[in-house]
Amino acid sequence: MKLGLVIREVRDAEQTLAQQLNALGERHKADHDVFHLTETLQRIAHANLERLEPHGERYGVDVDPADAPTEHGSGLLEKAREKSAELIGRRPEPGLLLVRDLRTLHLLYAEASIDYVILGQGAQAARDRHLLDAVSHCHAQTLRGMKWTVTRIKTAAPQVLTS
Amino acid sequence: MKVDRIADPWGPATPVGPGEPWPERVDAFLARGAAPERWVQTASLLHSDGDAYDVAVAHGRLVGVRGRGADRVNRGRLGPKDLFGWQANHSADRLTRPLVRRGDRLAEVSWDEAMGLVVDRSRELLREKGPGSIGFYTTGQLFLEEYYTLAVIARAGIGTNHLDGNTRLCTATAGEALKQSFGCDGQPSSYDDVHHADVIALFGHNVAETQPVLWRRILDRLEGPEPPRLVVVDPRLTVPARHAAVHVPLTVGSNLAFMNAVLHEVIANGWVDREYVREHAVGFDELAEQVAPCTPEWAAEICQVDASLIREAARVLGTAERLLCTVLQGFYQAHQATAAACQVNNLVIVRGMLGLPGCGVLQMNGQPTAQNTRETGANGDLPGFRNWANPAHVEDLARIWNVDPSQIPHYGPPTHVMEMVRYMEQGVLPFWWVSGTNPLVSLPEADRIRSICSSEDVFLVVQDLFLTETAAIADVVLPAATQMEKTGTFTNADRTVHLSEKAIDPPGQARSDLDIWLDYARRMDFRDKDGDPLVTWNEAEAAFEAFKRCVADRPCSYGDITYEKLRGGSGIQWGGERLYADGRFFATPDECETYGRDLLTGAELEPTEYRALNPDGKAILKACEYVPPQEPPDEARPLRLNTGRTLFHFHTRTKTARAPQLQAAAPEVWVELSAADAQGLGLVEGDLAEVRAPRGRIQGKVRISGIRQGVVFVPFHYGWWDRPDGTSRSANELTITDWDPVSKQPLLKAGAVAVVKIADADGGAPAPTNTGSAPVEPSGPSTRGGEDAMVESRLP
Numbered sequence: 001m002k003l004g005l006v007i008r009e010v011r012d013a014e015q016t017l018a019q020q021l022n023a024l025g026e027r028h029k030a031d032h033d034v035f036h037l038t039e040t041l042q043r044i045a046h047a048n049l050e051r052l053e054p055h056g057e058r059y060g061v062d063v064d065p066a067d068a069p070t071e072h073g074s075g076l077l078e079k080a081r082e083k084s085a086e087l088i089g090r091r092p093e094p095g096l097l098l099v100r101d102l103r104t105l106h107l108l109y110a111e112a113s114i115d116y117v118i119l120g121q122g123a124q125a126a127r128d129r130h131l132l133d134a135v136s137h138c139h140a141q142t143l144r145g146m147k148w149t150v151t152r153i154k155t156a157a158p159q160v161l162t163s
Numbered sequence: 164m165k166v167d168r169i170a171d172p173w174g175p176a177t178p179v180g181p182g183e184p185w186p187e188r189v190d191a192f193l194a195r196g197a198a199p200e201r202w203v204q205t206a207s208l209l210h211s212d213g214d215a216y217d218v219a220v221a222h223g224r225l226v227g228v229r230g231r232g233a234d235r236v237n238r239g240r241l242g243p244k245d246l247f248g249w250q251a252n253h254s255a256d257r258l259t260r261p262l263v264r265r266g267d268r269l270a271e272v273s274w275d276e277a278m279g280l281v282v283d284r285s286r287e288l289l290r291e292k293g294p295g296s297i298g299f300y301t302t303g304q305l306f307l308e309e310y311y312t313l314a315v316i317a318r319a320g321i322g323t324n325h326l327d328g329n330t331r332l333c334t335a336t337a338g339e340a341l342k343q344s345f346g347c348d349g350q351p352s353s354y355d356d357v358h359h360a361d362v363i364a365l366f367g368h369n370v371a372e373t374q375p376v377l378w379r380r381i382l383d384r385l386e387g388p389e390p391p392r393l394v395v396v397d398p399r400l401t402v403p404a405r406h407a408a409v410h411v412p413l414t415v416g417s418n419l420a421f422m423n424a425v426l427h428e429v430i431a432n433g434w435v436d437r438e439y440v441r442e443h444a445v446g447f448d449e450l451a452e453q454v455a456p457c458t459p460e461w462a463a464e465i466c467q468v469d470a471s472l473i474r475e476a477a478r479v480l481g482t483a484e485r486l487l488c489t490v491l492q493g494f495y496q497a498h499q500a501t502a503a504a505c506q507v508n509n510l511v512i513v514r515g516m517l518g519l520p521g522c523g524v525l526q527m528n529g530q531p532t533a534q535n536t537r538e539t540g541a542n543g544d545l546p547g548f549r550n551w552a553n554p555a556h557v558e559d560l561a562r563i564w565n566v567d568p569s570q571i572p573h574y575g576p577p578t579h580v581m582e583m584v585r586y587m588e589q590g591v592l593p594f595w596w597v598s599g600t601n602p603l604v605s606l607p608e609a610d611r612i613r614s615i616c617s618s619e620d621v622f623l624v625v626q627d628l629f630l631t632e633t634a635a636i637a638d639v640v641l642p643a644a645t646q647m648e649k650t651g652t653f654t655n656a657d658r659t660v661h662l663s664e665k666a667i668d669p670p671g672q673a674r675s676d677l678d679i680w681l682d683y684a685r686r687m688d689f690r691d692k693d694g695d696p697l698v699t700w701n702e703a704e705a706a707f708e709a710f711k712r713c714v715a716d717r718p719c720s721y722g723d724i725t726y727e728k729l730r731g732g733s734g735i736q737w738g739g740e741r742l743y744a745d746g747r748f749f750a751t752p753d754e755c756e757t758y759g760r761d762l763l764t765g766a767e768l769e770p771t772e773y774r775a776l777n778p779d780g781k782a783i784l785k786a787c788e789y790v791p792p793q794e795p796p797d798e799a800r801p802l803r804l805n806t807g808r809t810l811f812h813f814h815t816r817t818k819t820a821r822a823p824q825l826q827a828a829a830p831e832v833w834v835e836l837s838a839a840d841a842q843g844l845g846l847v848e849g850d851l852a853e854v855r856a857p858r859g860r861i862q863g864k865v866r867i868s869g870i871r872q873g874v875v876f877v878p879f880h881y882g883w884w885d886r887p888d889g890t891s892r893s894a895n896e897l898t899i900t901d902w903d904p905v906s907k908q909p910l911l912k913a914g915a916v917a918v919v920k921i922a923d924a925d926g927g928a929p930a931p932t933n934t935g936s937a938p939v940e941p942s943g944p945s946t947r948g949g950e951d952a953m954v955e956s957r958l959p
Contacts, residue, residue: 031585032900036793037764043790095589147766154575154767155582158324162295163591 003126004059006119010138011052011063013112017145018045018068020108024101025072031098034152039072041145046070048138055131095160102153109146116142165955168192169828169948170933172243172810173371173379175956178387182359182520185380186959189239192246193219193227202229203666206236206653206734208304208646209244209813211528212374213655215734216241218249218647220666225249225647234733236354236659239957242375244813246954247825249647251818252667257628258642259671269630269640274672274682277639281596282686284622288594289321294572298325298583298592301541302599303333303530306651306663308706309676310532310541311713312698313598316680318540319564320689320697324572325592327543327580328536329600332909333529335579336495338537338544339906340504341526342757343785344512345743346750346777347718348537348548352487352523353740354657357381359521362483364394366507367418367493368527371402372810372934374656378403392483394476396421397493398805399835399876400869401935409476412871413466415803415912416792419499421473422506423789424462427454428477429513436515443746444512445777446784453786465789467873485521486514492529492807497912498792501905502762505785512782518744525656532653538719539710543577546710547717548749548756551577552770555753563713565691576767579907580606581900588615598626598676599643603633604815604882607898607909608858609891626679629817632882643676644669650703651677652729658736660721662729677703718742718749743782751780762787765904792913793901794857800915802840802875804856806894807912810934812880820885824952831929832892834863834918835876838939841867848942849924855917859896862921866928868936875918876936879911 025038049065056063116139123132166174168190177186193199199219207214215234219227228249230239261277262269288296299317301310310328317326338348345351357363357380371378384391385406392408395401396418404410413421429435430451440447459477463470480486488511494503508524516522528534533542540546549556551573561568578586584606586592595616606612616623617636625637634640648669654660669675674682681701689697700706704726711721721737728735749755758773760766762785768776777783796803811828812819819825834852836844846852850865854877863877870876877894886892899914927943930936934946 030588032581033902033904036901037904039793040763040790095591144761144764144766147761147768148764151576151760151764151766155578158572158574159295159578159586159591162293163586 001126003119003122004061006115006122007052007056007059007061007063010112010115010119011049011056011061013108013115014045014048015067017108017112018042020105021045022069022072024105027101028094028098030094034098035072037148041148042068043070044141044145048141051134051138055134095156099153099156099160102149102156106146106149106153109142109149112142113139113146164958165953167948167952168243168246168954169824169946169952172375172933173382174240174954175958176386177383177958179358179383180388185238185358185383187232187238188959189230189232189957190241190246190954191227191229192954197221197226199226203647203664204231204730205646205663206655206661207245208531209248209818210242210374211531211533211656212236212377213531213659213661213734214241214245214376215661216245218666223667225252225667236655236657236734237376240376240379243811243825244819247822247952248818250823251821252645252647254821256630257670257673258630258640259673260642261672262640264638277641278682278686280639281624281683284594285687294322295324296592297321297323297594298578298596300580300583300595300597300600300602301328301536303328303330303528303533303536304599305532305676306653306703307532307535307539307710308651308703309680310535310539311546311710312677312680312706314540314546315564315698316684316689318571319566320684320687322570322572324575325578325583326541327578327583328541329602329605330530330533330536330542331580331907332496332605332911333492334533334537335542335908336500336504336903336906337490337526337528338542339501340508343501343505343759343762343783343905344508345748345782346755346757346780347748348756349718349738349742349749350525350656350658351517351742352525352657353736354380355740356487356521356523357384360391360485360487361521362394362479362486363391364480364486364488365403366396366488366490367495367497368489368491369397369399369401369403369493369807369935370489372808373491373529375810392479394479398871398874399935409472409479411468411472411476413468414871415805415874416498417466418494418497418503419506419787420457420462420465420789422503423454423457423786424459424473425477425480426450426506426509426513427457428459428474429481429510430454432481434481435513439515440513444782444784447513450509450784450786453788480510481514483516485519486511486516487521487523487525489525489527491527493912495908496910498910499787499789500903500908502787505762509784509786512784518741518746523741528656531655534654534656534658538654538714543579547714548719549717550756550758552758564697565693566697567692581902581907581909584612584615587618587621590620593620594622596624597633601631601633601815601817601882603636604893604895605879607895607911608900609893609895610859611900626676627817630884631815631817632884635884641679642671642673643679644673648673649675649677652707654737658738659734660724660729660737661734662726677706748780748782750777750782752778754780759783759785760905762905763790794899794914796873796915800856800917802916802918803873804897804914804916805874805876805912806879806898807876808880809878809931809936811931814880815882816880824948828946828948829929829931832861832863832878832881833866833928833930833936835866835868835870835930835936836918837870837872838867839872841865844918844920846918846920847924848938849927850920851922852918853921854897855919856897856914858899861892861894861896863892864928866930866936867939869939875916
């Protein structure tokens with residue numbers, strides 16, 4: 001049984017997503033919707049890990065939701081970064097940076113998504129109904145985040161590329 | 164009979180029973196000694212109700228008003244803002260000449276010079292940076308003909324994606340929630356449904372103050388035989404809340420939790436019209452799954468009200484036989500706005516209460532002509548409820564305008580105002596043309612808006628009646644004409660179209676917004692693809708007919724409505740009394756206005772996803788999980804901020820502050836607290852307090868009202884133009900920069916604040932005593948208008 005292997009992949013993907021969402025929110029604080037929504041999506045990544053935790057246990061994988069923060073960083077270092085994000089928020093380049101960062105995020109979502117597909121197939125073959133339910137739920141949430149990146153990029157790219 | 168209509172804003176009762184027609188009651192107010200020479204017809208321009216009236220004219224001036232008894236909307240009744248607001252037309256400080264910036268002052272110039280500057284700058288930017296460097300921000304108070312002309316200029320002339328209205332602050336969620344639930348915009352119900360309903364539910368809708376005449380209609384039912392039961396969801400003890408069978412004073416930021424619990428109860432108790440849902444809706448299983456864990460006990464903790472109260476509200480809503488729901492800013496300007504508004508749509512859909520007398524939903528507007536921005540596309544959407552993501556819709560529009568489809572930006576959602584502000588902040592939107600609105604006072608986080616709009620990188624054109632806070636920092640100021648100084652049509656919140664005719668000349672050199680834009684189009688020499696002029700009309704009626712051709716095959720077709728038919732008699736509803744009487748929606752994949760969005764993130768659905776979800780064009784039951792709001796209260800800032808309006812003012816008071824009766828009724832900002840919070844903070848009625856948010860602070864006198872604990876209310880009308888020292892008292896110094904991910908409506912009822920005492924009271928707060936801001940214990944004088952506010956009401 002190699003399901004544990006894929007649970008580990010999915011776990012790592014969600015953790016990376018949470019970290020990237022955190023970084024992206026901080027970096028683009030002056031894009032207020034991005035700042036707020038990345039925090040919402042961070043919470044979703046965290047909730048996904050919570051849902052996976054008991055299944056990880058069954059397959060010998062340590063899934064710790066605490067590795068995915070639920071709030072944008074609030075330490076001193078982050079505060080300093082936020083301030084600089086507000087300052088650079090006044091220049092045109094952040095637009096390009098935002099598109100690039102959303103692109104990175106989109107690819108991370110795609111990775112997490114395909115990992116869920118793989119895990120879902122394994123769960124079905126192993127007739128693990130509970131795992132399949134969890135995977136279906138988490139996968140749908142991941143697709144939500146991925147679609148958001150597309151919508152947001154569609155909004156941002158035209159202005160950035162023609163200004 | 165004569166009534167002081169400042170003291171009694173709603174006027175004399177004419178009680179009615181269920182199904183009975185609403186009697187006429189004709190209100191009239193004339194300036195002292197006035198001898199009207201003629202009467203000219205119009206309708207309300209200081210709120211969204213669309214009350215029809217005639218204005219009296221003598222010696223080229225307005226001298227009074229009289230309600231139109233024949234009109235379906237008000238049957239002659241008028242609210243205080245219509246009775247007294249017209250006086251602002253003749254204010255001595257109206258703008259009468261174009262102004263251009265010369266260093267730190269504005270100099271009077273000719274129209275030729277001002278428009279020359281605007282045109283030169285437009286051409287230069289189009290040449291050097293392209294159409295994305297030009298943005299337009301309009302209002303919800305111009306006429307249909309003006310919006311449509313602006314939409315053609317912006318979309319097909321300039322070719323920019325940056326066009327929005329301040330309707331983003333008022334009606335964006337109404338339109339978006341209707342689109343998400345019914346596939347297309349369009350108000351489902353009618354005001355007449357008030358006369359048939361057995362339960363009327365007001366969700367975040369303080370109707371007594373936003374639409375006093377509609378409240379009089381509801382009140383006449385409440386005071387008549389077999390009255391309906393009223394459900395009010397509002398953190399404040401508003402006038403409707405005082406009349407409610409069930410008042411749910413939930414805390415700010417918890418609307419969706421409440422609605423999810425209501426739907427939980429409705430489904431759990433089997434108050435669902437299974438047959439209607441099966442025949443006319445998709446998504447029921449997903450909705451049921453979403454709300455399954457949302458028990459009243461769960462919601463009670465979030466909403467900070469008793470679970471039994473939520474259960475009781477759900478029971479009344481769930482067992483109503485004819486349920487009419489209305490929604491406004493308490494939901495629209497708050498956290499998870501579209502999701503909460505959609506749950507109200509879901510409620511009427513699952514109960515099968517749509518399209519029948521007394522049944523349905525009114526997703527309200529805040530402004531008189533907001534509905535027209537949605538129909539014409541001046542709110543950012545495409546004209547005629549067309550779907551920008553559907554190439555066939557764009558081609559159809561391009562055919563009507565005779566331009567190449569690629570000229571009309573449709574590669575992404577239109578740019579909403581907060582995004583335009585962000586582009587200005589980044590320096591990539593260097594030209595902003597603001598018409599009929601005052602963003603320096605009305606947009607959230609005022610300090611940020613001020614700093615961005617004052618930047619030298621932004622060429623700011625402002626078109627207005629007065630030197631507003633925004634006009635004062637503009638590069639070019641264009642003096643505009645207003646109601647009674649120009650002709651046009653507009654449509655109220657229940658789709659009733661009214662004609663407003665020119666009665667007097669505008670002051671000085673002021674011009675109608677339509678004339679200003681027609682002049683701009685001529686000077687810019689916009690052409691269609693055959694080289695003919697793009698804008699083919701020269702006056703209002705021709706613009707109206709052009710708009711009618713543009714929407715002829717669309718859900719918002721104006722059919723055979725003409726100026727002639729709108730003269731005399733009653734206003735006319737487009738689409739008839741109820742839009743969805745046959746259970747058929749404008750929602751098939753080929754006709755829908757949107758393919759829909761995820762309510763949590765705003766992510767768009769692909770056309771193929773929509774096709775799979777809703778091939779037959781049914782209503783869409785859409786739901787979303789509750790998530791906690793940004794910036795929750797903490798020890799340092801323990802109160803939640805709620806901003807809003809008062810009955811006696813409109814927006815930033817550009818007109819209402821210049822009507823003496825209205826200004827005297829609510830002369831200054833105040834800070835409204837519950838008795839328990841005030842006691843905890845050591846405050847008493849009339850104390851001067853400071854409200855502090857992370858973004859700014861303002862001072863005002865304390866009113867101890869019936870507002871729920873933990874919430875502080877500040878009215879948003881008060882800027883700084885009429886303050887001798889120029890300091891701001893704008894509620895938006897406090898508000899947070901964030902918006903609903905679906906409708907992009909800014910959250911003006913959100914964020915955490917602290918309130919601290921500054922000075923002892925020297926009298927009560929300057930807040931009205933007969934509205935939602937009524938004091939818990941009367942201390943000072945009550946709100947009165949006296950001799951100058953006596954209005955004649957002719958009763959049946």
